[in-house]
Amino acid sequence: MVLGWTPAIHRIKTLPTGAGPLPDRTGLVCYGSETGNAQEAAEELARIAERLRFSTRICDLNSTPIRDLPKHDFLAVAISTTGQGDLPANARSFWANLRSTRLRPGVLRAVRFASFGLGDSSYSKFNFAHRKLYNRLVQLGAQPILAKGEADEQDPEGLENSFLPWAHSFRDALLRLYPLPSGISPVPEKVFLEPQWFLRQAIGAPEITLNGKSGPKADGTDGLELEELPLPIPGSKIARIESNTRVTPETHEQDVRHLIFSLAEHIPYGPGDVLTINPKNFAEDVNEFISLMRWSTVADEPLLFEPSGSLVDKAYQRPVIAAILGEYSRLTLRSLLTNHLDIMSIPRRSFFVMMAHFTDDSDQQERLLEFADPQNLQDLYDYTTRPRRSILEVLQEFHTVKIPWKWAATLLPTIHGRQFSIASGGSLKTPSHGGTRIELLVAVVKYRTVIKRVRQGVCTRYLASLDSGQRLSIIIERGGLHITRAEAEKPVVMIGPGTGVAPMRSLILERVAWADDQSQGRNAQDVLFYGCRNEKADYFFKDEWKRLHDIGRLDVCTAFSRDQQRQKIYVQDRIKEEAARVFELLHERGGLVYVSGSSGNMPKAVRAALAKAIEVGGGINPAEAEAYIVHLEQTGRYKQETW
Numbered sequence: 001m002v003l004g005w006t007p008a009i010h011r012i013k014t015l016p017t018g019a020g021p022l023p024d025r026t027g028l029v030c031y032g033s034e035t036g037n038a039q040e041a042a043e044e045l046a047r048i049a050e051r052l053r054f055s056t057r058i059c060d061l062n063s064t065p066i067r068d069l070p071k072h073d074f075l076a077v078a079i080s081t082t083g084q085g086d087l088p089a090n091a092r093s094f095w096a097n098l099r100s101t102r103l104r105p106g107v108l109r110a111v112r113f114a115s116f117g118l119g120d121s122s123y124s125k126f127n128f129a130h131r132k133l134y135n136r137l138v139q140l141g142a143q144p145i146l147a148k149g150e151a152d153e154q155d156p157e158g159l160e161n162s163f164l165p166w167a168h169s170f171r172d173a174l175l176r177l178y179p180l181p182s183g184i185s186p187v188p189e190k191v192f193l194e195p196q197w198f199l200r201q202a203i204g205a206p207e208i209t210l211n212g213k214s215g216p217k218a219d220g221t222d223g224l225e226l227e228e229l230p231l232p233i234p235g236s237k238i239a240r241i242e243s244n245t246r247v248t249p250e251t252h253e254q255d256v257r258h259l260i261f262s263l264a265e266h267i268p269y270g271p272g273d274v275l276t277i278n279p280k281n282f283a284e285d286v287n288e289f290i291s292l293m294r295w296s297t298v299a300d301e302p303l304l305f306e307p308s309g310s311l312v313d314k315a316y317q318r319p320v321i322a323a324i325l326g327e328y329s330r331l332t333l334r335s336l337l338t339n340h341l342d343i344m345s346i347p348r349r350s351f352f353v354m355m356a357h358f359t360d361d362s363d364q365q366e367r368l369l370e371f372a373d374p375q376n377l378q379d380l381y382d383y384t385t386r387p388r389r390s391i392l393e394v395l396q397e398f399h400t401v402k403i404p405w406k407w408a409a410t411l412l413p414t415i416h417g418r419q420f421s422i423a424s425g426g427s428l429k430t431p432s433h434g435g436t437r438i439e440l441l442v443a444v445v446k447y448r449t450v451i452k453r454v455r456q457g458v459c460t461r462y463l464a465s466l467d468s469g470q471r472l473s474i475i476i477e478r479g480g481l482h483i484t485r486a487e488a489e490k491p492v493v494m495i496g497p498g499t500g501v502a503p504m505r506s507l508i509l510e511r512v513a514w515a516d517d518q519s520q521g522r523n524a525q526d527v528l529f530y531g532c533r534n535e536k537a538d539y540f541f542k543d544e545w546k547r548l549h550d551i552g553r554l555d556v557c558t559a560f561s562r563d564q565q566r567q568k569i570y571v572q573d574r575i576k577e578e579a580a581r582v583f584e585l586l587h588e589r590g591g592l593v594y595v596s597g598s599s600g601n602m603p604k605a606v607r608a609a610l611a612k613a614i615e616v617g618g619g620i621n622p623a624e625a626e627a628y629i630v631h632l633e634q635t636g637r638y639k640q641e642t643w
Contacts, residue, residue, distance in 0.1 A: 021055035025178065028072040029058040032079035032091025032129065036416040038118050041078035041163055044350055045116075048171050049076070051187040053180060061087075061094035066103070073178055074145065075113040076170070077133065081120070083480015084639055085128030098136055109141035112177065114170050116163065120153040122603045123640060124633040145173040153599075158381055160349055164374045192357040194308065195410035199333075202302040231339055233278055233417070236473035239263050239438070241466050247441075252537045255444040256499060257464055258423075261474065263436040271425050271507035272481030272641065275438055275474055276417040279459035281344060286337045289392055295405050299333045305409060333405055341412040344390045344458050349380055351391065354411055361400040368398060387449045418459035421479065421596065421641065423502035426509035438476070441502040441540060481594060481639050483507060488514040491591040493582060495606050497531035497559075497571050500597020501540055503641060504528055507594065512553055527578070527585065531559035531571040571602075572609035582610065583617025587628075592637045599642035 027049040031042035039060075046058045054073065061077070069075055082088055087095050115137070117130025127150045134148050149166030151159040180186065187193065239261040248256045261275075290299045337343060352372035359365050371380045383389060391412070395401055403411055424439035431437045444464045445457025466472070481503060488511060496504035511526065528545070532538040539558070548554040557578055561568040575582060585591040595606055607629065615625035632638035 020053070021050070022053045022181070022184070025054050026072045027054040027056045027074050027076065027174075028064070028069065029056055029076045029078075030061045030064050030094075031058075031077070032061045032088040032094075032133075033416075034080055034082050034088045034419070036413065037159060038078040038080040038088070040348055040350075040413065041116060041118065041159075042076070044163075044167060044348075045076045045078065045114075045170060047193060047350070048167060049074075049174065050193055051189075052171065052174050052178070053184065053186070054174075054178075061091035064094055066094075066097055066108075069108060069142075070110040073112070074174065075111055075142070077113065077115040078118070079115070079130050079133060080118040081123070081125065081127055081129040083641065084482055084636070085123075085125030085132075086480055087129040087133070089477055091129075091133075095133065095136075098133075098140075103140055105139060106141040108137065109143070111137070111142040112145050113137055113142050114145050114148075114173065116149040116151070116166060118151050118153070118159060120599065120642075122154060122599055122642065124630075124638070126152070145177055146170060157377060158385055160377060164349075164377070168374075189353065192354075195407050197305060197307050197410055198406045199303045199409055200306055200406060201298070202304045231278055231473045233473045233475065236278075236475050237263055237265070237267065238471055239474045241468055241470050241472070242437075243468055244463070244466055247540060248538050249536075252534075254538070255446065255464065256538060256540070257440075257442045257444060257460075258540075259440045259442060259463065259466075261438045261440075262431065263438070265435060266430070267436045267476055269422060269429065269436075269438070269476050271422075271483045271510045272479035272503050273422050273506075274419040274477050274479045275422055275440060276419050276477055277459060277463065277472065277474055278339075278415060278417045279462035280338050281341075281415075281458065282461070282465075283338070285344060285392055286334060289337055289343050289395070290333065292392075292395055292399065293403055293405065295333055298405055301332060303331045303333065303336075305331070333408060336409060340415055341408065342415040342458070343392045343412060345413055346384050346388060347391045347394055348413075349374070349377075351394075351413075352380070355395075355398065355401045355403075358403055359398065359400040364398050364400050368401075387453070388455045393453075415458070417475065419477070419643075421503040421506070422476075423505045424509065425506035426513035428509060438474075441499050441505075443499045479503065480641050481507075481596075482636070483510075483594075483639075485514055487592060491525040491527075491585045491589050493527050493529070493585055493591055493593050493610075495529045495571055495575070495593070495595045495597075497529075497597045497602060498538070499540075500595075500602075500642075501528075501530055503596045504530075504594065505541055505544070508548065508554060512548065515553070525585070525589070526554050527581065528554060528556045529559070529571045529574050529578075530556055531561060531574075533560065533562040535560045535563055570605070572605045575606065575609040576612050576616070579613035579616040581617075582613040586614070586632070586637075587618060590637075593632060593639065595638075595640040595642070597642055603640055603642050 027046070029042050029046040029049065031038045033039040042058055046056045049056045061079070079091060080088055115130060115134050117127040119127035119130065130148070130150065134144075138144065146169050149162065151162035153159070155161050240263070242260040242262050243258075245258045246255055247258045248254055290296055349372055352368045356365050356368040356372065359368070370376055371383060384394070420440045420442055422438055423441045424437060428439065429437055442460055442463055444460040446454065446461075448454055492507070492511070494504040494507065496502070508526065508528065530539075530545075532540070535558070539560070545554060545556045549556060557574040559569045559571045559574045561570055586593065593610065595603055611622070611625045611629045614620070614628050615622055618625070620628075629638065
C-alpha cells in the first residue's frame with residue numbers, strides 16, 4: 001500500500017492529548033504556486049510530515065527568510081513553472097534572495113531538503129523553475145534527501161500519477177533520516193489530524209447582513225450583491241468596469257466577452273502582462289452548500305479565525321488565508337463560501353481521505369475510501385476529473401458527509417485568482433482623463449461533460465455576470481512573454497488563434513506606439529496568424545487589423561476552420577503556406593516568434609509548422625530546421641504563453 005494506506009475508518013478519531021508532534025522535530029514546507037496545484041501538493045507533504053510526528057509550518061516561498069531554512073529538520077518545496085521558465089509570483093522574491101552573490105557556497109550545508117516540480121511539457125522550459133531552484137539549493141550546500149520529483153500537466157492520468165509515488169518516497173526518506181523513538185508510531189490514516197487553525201463565533205458581535213450592518217440574517221437570494229465592496233486581496237487595486245460586451249453572436253456556440261476596466265491611478269503595464277481576478281461563487285451554489293452541510297443557523301454569524309492551543313508560535317505558523325481574513329471585517333460562513341472557498345473546484349484525492357472522517361454511513365465511507373486509495377487513481381480520475389465533478393456535486397452525492405463548520409476554512413480549498421492576458425496596449429492604456437485603462441478578451445467557459453451535465457468556469461461565469469459601474473479587486477502582474485522595447489527593431493511572427501489573440505493585440509498596439517515614437521516612423525513589418533471557427537462569428541478585432549494593414553503596419557493571415565465544407569484549415573496550415581515569408585522574417589531579419597492561446601494540441605502543431613516553414617523556406621533538411629527552432633527557444637526568440 002502507498003503512504004501507509006489504511007483501508008477503513010470506523011469512526012472519527014482524533015489524536016489523544018500528548019500524541020501529537022514530538023519535541024524538537026520540525027519541518028518547513030514551502031510552495032511557489034500560480035493556480036494552487038503546487039500549494040495543494042505542499043499541503044499533502046505537510047500532512048505526511050505531521051503523521052510522522054513533525055511540527056510543520058507551511059507557507060509560500062516569499063514568506064520564508066533564507067536564514068530560517070537551517071532551523072528545521074527538513075525543507076520540502078513544491079513549485080510550479082510559469083511563462084518562459086519563470087518562478088510563480090509568490091516565489092520570486094525568495095529566488096532573488098537565494099541568487100544573491102553574498103550567499104557563499106556551503107552556507108546551506110545544514111539544510112536537508114526535498115523538492116517537487118509541477119510543469120507543462122508543451123513548454124520548451126519544462127519544470128525549469130523547479131530545476132534551477134533545486135540546483136541553486138545544492139550549489140549553496142543544501143543536501144537532497146531523495147531525488148527531485150516532477151509532474152507534467154499533459155499526463156493523461158493527472159499530476160497525482162507522478163506525485164503520489166514520489167510522496168511515498170518522501171515519507172520513506174523522512175523515516176529513514178529521522179526514525180521515531182521506540183514505542184512511537186506514525187499517526188495512522190484513520191486518525192483525523194485536526195487543522196491548526198479554526199473558526200469560532202465572535203461572541204457579542206452583531207449578526208451580519210448584505211451591507212455589513214446588524215439586522216436579520218441574509219439568505220443570499222440577492223446573488224452577487226452579497227458583497228458590495230471589492231475583496232481585500234493583498235496587493236490588489238480597485239478597478240471599475242466600463243463595459244462588458246459580448247462580441248460573438250447569440251447564436252454562436254461560445255460566449256466571448258470584451259471587457260474594459262478603468263483605474264483612477266496610473267499603473268504601468270506592457271504587452272504580455274496579465275490581469276489577476278479573484279472570482280466569487282454564486283449565491284445559489286453557496287446556499288446549496290450551506291443547506292447540505294446544515295450550517296443555516298450559523299451561516300451569517302460573525303466569526304473569528306484562530307489558532308489551536310497547540311501552536312507554539314502562532315504568528316510564525318499563520319497560514320496565508322488567515323492573513324487575508326484578518327483584514328476582512330465581515331467574516332461569516334456565507335462570506336467565506338462566497339469569496340474564499342472553492343466549492344466548485346474538482347476535489348483531489350486528499351479531500352476524499354478527509355471527508356471519510358465525517359460520515360456515519362458505512363457504505364458511503366467505504367466508497368470515499370476507495371476513491372482515496374492511491375491504487376485507485378484511475379477510478380478517481382473517472383469520477384472527478386473526467387466529468388469535471390465539483391466538490392459541491394461530490395457532497396451532494398455523498399450526502400451523509402457533514403463537515404464541522406469550524407474547520408471549513410482549512411478543509412476546503414481556497415479560491416485562487418485567475419489570470420487573463422491583457423488585450424490593450426499603446427494609446428489604449430491611458431484614457432484622455434488620466435488613470436489606467438485595461439481590456440480583456442475572455443471566452444466564457446461553458447460545456448457539457450461526458451455525464452451530460454453543464455459545466456461553467458467559476459471566474460468566466462463571474463465576469464460575464466458583471467455590469468458596467470461595478471467595482472472589483474484586480475492585480476496587474478508581469479506575464480511570461482518578457483517583451484521589451486529593445487525588440488522593437490525586429491519583426492515579429494505572432495500566432496494567436498481565438499482569444500489567444502489578446503496578448504498579440506497588446507503587442508501589436510504597443511509596437512505601433514513604439515514605431516510612432518521614432519522620428520523615421522518605420523513600418524513594423526509584423527505578421528499575425530489568426531485562426532477561429534467562422535469569419536462572421538469570432539474574427540475578433542477585424543476592423544483594427546484592416547486599419548493597421550492599410551497603413552502598412554501589419555499583415556494578417558487568417559484561418560477560418562469551419563468556413564470550408566470539406567477540409568478544415570488551421571493556423572499551422574497558413575504558416576506552412578507562408579514558409580518563404582516566415583523564413584525571411586526569422587532568419588534574414590532576426591525576428592521573434594510569439595505563440596499564445598490554448599495549451600492543447602495547438603502549440604505543438606504550430607511549432608511543427610514553423611519548423612516545416614524553416615525547412616522549406618531555407619532549403620534545409622528537417623534536422624537542421626529543428627535545430628534552428630531549438631536555437632530560437634534557447635535564445636529567447638521563440639516565446640509561448642498558453643492556458
